[in-house]
Amino acid sequence: MSDPVFRSALAHRNDRNSVPGLSIGLTEISDRGMIDLRGAASDKKFAGAVKDVLGVALCTKPRSSASAGDITVLWLSIDQWLITCPRSAASDLHGRLVKALDGIHSLAVDVSDMRAIFRLEGDNARVVLNKGTSVDFTDGTLGAGSVRRLRYAEIAAAVHVISDAPCVMDMYLFRSYADYAWSYLSKTAAKASEVKLFGVQVGIGV
Amino acid sequence: MLVVTCPVCGVHGDETDFHCGGQAHVARPASTRPENVTDAEQRDYLFIRHNPKGLHFERWRCDRGCGKWFHAARDTVSLEFKAFYGVTELPPVELMKQATGTWAEFFKDKIKAGKAS
Numbered sequence: 245m246s247d248p249v250f251r252s253a254l255a256h257r258n259d260r261n262s263v264p265g266l267s268i269g270l271t272e273i274s275d276r277g278m279i280d281l282r283g284a285a286s287d288k289k290f291a292g293a294v295k296d297v298l299g300v301a302l303c304t305k306p307r308s309s310a311s312a313g314d315i316t317v318l319w320l321s322i323d324q325w326l327i328t329c330p331r332s333a334a335s336d337l338h339g340r341l342v343k344a345l346d347g348i349h350s351l352a353v354d355v356s357d358m359r360a361i362f363r364l365e366g367d368n369a370r371v372v373l374n375k376g377t378s379v380d381f382t383d384g385t386l387g388a389g390s391v392r393r394l395r396y397a398e399i400a401a402a403v404h405v406i407s408d409a410p411c412v413m414d415m416y417l418f419r420s421y422a423d424y425a426w427s428y429l430s431k432t433a434a435k436a437s438e439v440k441l442f443g444v445q446v447g448i449g450v
Numbered sequence: 451m452l453v454v455t456c457p458v459c460g461v462h463g464d465e466t467d468f469h470c471g472g473q474a475h476v477a478r479p480a481s482t483r484p485e486n487v488t489d490a491e492q493r494d495y496l497f498i499r500h501n502p503k504g505l506h507f508e509r510w511r512c513d514r515g516c517g518k519w520f521h522a523a524r525d526t527v528s529l530e531f532k533a534f535y536g537v538t539e540l541p542p543v544e545l546m547k548q549a550t551g552t553w554a555e556f557f558k559d560k561i562k563a564g565k566a567s
Contacts, residue, residue: 306459306516321516322458378464395467395514 253422269365277334279327283350293344318391360422362415372433457534459516471509500551
């Protein structure tokens with residue numbers, strides 16, 4: 245038997261580790277495991293079982309997140325969450341979830357290899373994201389902890405705002421789009437294509 | 451460009467974040483009387499759509515958001531959305547009163563019953 249081995253979706257790219265000349269920090273996060281969880285948030289048995297396993301209650305407020313230790317729960321829909329944890333712990337956590345949810349109408353699937361995760365850092369990151377989506381990341385509504393699913397550069401993606409100052413955001417997108425999105429971000433985040441007259445001006449005295 | 455609000459998760463966005471699913475409140479004859487559905491009724495249910503100038507009831511999906519289906523009432527002339535409501539709900543009574551075509555027939559007894567949802 246051969247064991248499955250994780251290989252980054254960007255493994256074939258020379259610029260995988262660093263893209264030269266960017267106005268933001270752009271890195272790939274490949275050591276994160278993900279579990280897709282579906283169930284009725286109003287079901288007390290379901291919510292209780294999940295909380296017991298994760299150590300944190302599921303976030304029911306739209307576009308929010310919750311975390312405890314190295315486990316973070318991202319809100320994806322009114323009945324769907326993405327649970328992130330270290331990749332090495334995903335299989336064990338998934339097993340415990342499935343066991344705890346036995347007999348409760350729900351679904352927990354280990355989707356650690358389904359999505360690629362990019363980390364965007366720096367003051368310019370929000371403006372760079374604005375170039376690819378109709379969602380305004382600079383209007384102040386998406387603060388730290390927010391999760392926004394969106395159409396980014398014509399593909400489905402989700403952005404998790406980790407912190408505001410300094411600005412750190414994780415972008416989740418399907419693995420098959422990773423190469424395209426990396427190219428798109430490399431171009432739109434290039435120093436030469438920085439947007440000067442838009443949103444909050446950084447470093448310009450008014 | 452249409453700006454849509456999802457009544458399920460409250461997201462407010464551009465129409466490219468959503469997906470229009472065509473005419474809403476199309477009654478399926480086989481659901482109410484499966485033993486007695488004529489070919490003409492089945493044809494109308496599958497293919498014949500109402501295309502009014504004015505108030506139009508339609509289904510939408512929060513495609514890049516929560517992924518849920520919902521209903522919307524939109525004016526096809528001004529492109530203005532009159533209401534967004536849940537997938538199991540009926541439009542506000544005043545809009546049901548303005549409905550035309552098969553919708554008017556569909557809403558008739560619901561307005562009488564005074565049911566807003």
